[in-house]
Structure formats: C-alpha cells, structure tokens
Amino acid sequence: MKHILITGGAGFIGSHLTAFLLNQGCQVTVLDNLQTGSLLNLDFCKHHPGFEFIRQDICEPIDLNVDEIYHLACPASPLHYQADPVKTTKTCVLGALNVLEMAKKNQCRILTASTSEVYGDPLVHPQVENDWGNVNPVGIRSCYDEGKRCAETLFMDYHRYYDVDVVIARIFNTYGPRMSLDDGRVIPNFIAQALKNEPLTLYGDGSQTRSLCYVDDMIRGLTGMMALAKPITGPFNVGNPDECTVKQIAETILSLTRSKSNMINKPLPQDDPMRRCPDITRFSQLTGFKPSVSLEAGLKRTIAYFEAKLCEYAGAS
C-alpha cells in the first residue's frame, strides 16, 4: 500500500485528493495548519484506517517516511493570501524547501501545486508553459505570484542538483463542493449571493475572463501527472480551457439558481488578470487528459453543496 503525504489536505482541492487516494487503497497522511483548510472537509474519512492527520505549519521542517508527496499547502484565494502577505511568501518558499528536503531524503516523487498566477496578467493567450509571464513583483498579488514562481525555481533546482523526481502542476481556476463560503473567490461569492437573492458583485465590468475546471477533473489531472511512468518535471498547465467572462459566469449562476438577484459593479482589484485560459496541449498529449465536466453540470453540483451549507448555517443560528 502506497503511503502518500498531502500537505494542505484539509483544503478544498486537498480534501478531494484525499478522498480519491483513500478510495484507491492508499494510506494518506494529511498535514495542514488549518489556516484556511478545515477538519470538516475531512469529516468523511476521520475514522478511515488508512487516514492520518497532522496539524502542522509547512514552514516548520517535517520528517516522515512516505512514497509520494502532493504539496498543496498555501492559501489560494486572493482574499486569504493577501490577508497576511509576508506569511504567504514564507509559506511558498519555506514550505517548498521543507517538502523538497523530505522528498530528497525519501527519494520519492513530489508534485507541487503551482498556479496560473505565475503568468500574471498574461501577454500570451491562451497561456502556454514556455511563456515566462507578466508578473508585477511589487503588487498586492506578488506575495503569491512571486512566492509560487520562487517555489517552481526551487523544485527545478532540487531536480537538477539533487535529482529529486519533481512534477510541477500549474493549476488554473478550480471550483466545486467544499470551497469555503467566505473564500472571496468568484464562484462561492456569486452562488452565495444568488441563493440569498443579494446583488452579485461584478468586479470591473465583468469582461475579464476565467476558465473554470470542476474539481473532479482537476483530481484526475493531478493524479494522472503523479502516475506518469517516467520522471517528467513539467511544468504542466492543468485546468479546463473552456473560457468565459466573469459576467457570463454570473448570468449562468443566476439562471441555474433561478435567483431574483441583480448585478452590481465594484472596482476591479489591482493587478486582476484580464484574460486567463490554459493551453493544456502538453499534458493532454502525454496522458490523453481532457476535462469532462461542463460548467453547467459542475455549477449544479456546487450550487447543491452551497444550498445545503447555507441551510446548515440557518439552522444553527
């Protein structure tokens, strides 16, 4: 039985990955400081014999014997990563060093969750892996963008200098159940607002684009990368190339929830990327990866989750 470490496993994507790997018969250790993750996300497996939880900050060194590492630990929504930007940079850089040291010692494969943010406000569209990006090094998103870029540098240098088997996954916008309601990102915000019949807050005029990947497709992508037979560093874009404007996302959510909400415009946050869409050719050609969940189907499942959550909160208060 493979023993797998997931850092950040109590978060949104991490908890889905935990479920998937436990179902595959793996032994899973989740390490998380619960800064943005929650044990509620892991409620489904707390009594599973193959599951273990360690509460620890990734900025502290770790020493475990494992066969594979998925490194996901880091706040990922702009609201959360900007709340304590110095801590975010530390998490990206010190966290990467700590997990890489562990991978070196264990001589095991390590996959890191990098991000489309390494492209900044992209000049090349759709984003291809050999584009070096257009990132503001001194803006409010820089703690995350530059932190993740530096983490990629560390992963490549541990690969070149210490022969560590690394995989860099550049994750594009992902959504689905277990996103937190107060996450500040577009999908939880719009769904919660629509369900409460409150105005949907469109930042700017809503013409900026995103390409949204349902979490099940993302998990297939990440585990597919980990399963590649030969050591291949990437970086690989992973996401769903189905691009739409933020306004279209709002309209789809309004229609699916049959909400009475309208839309209001709010200022566009500083350095908000205007266009984002992954070119997934590199990874698709290698593995045949293709997202299979449409935006409408994924949103229906996500709306059902948030509906249940809002009822829970209403019942509790």
Ligand code: UDP
């Ligand atoms: N956005 C919006 N209203 C919201 C939250 C987000 O219009 O209530 C926009 C945001 O400006 C960005 C896009 O939706 O253009 C995606 O934002 P999110 O915070 O989800 O993630 P990002 O892709 O920017 O990291």
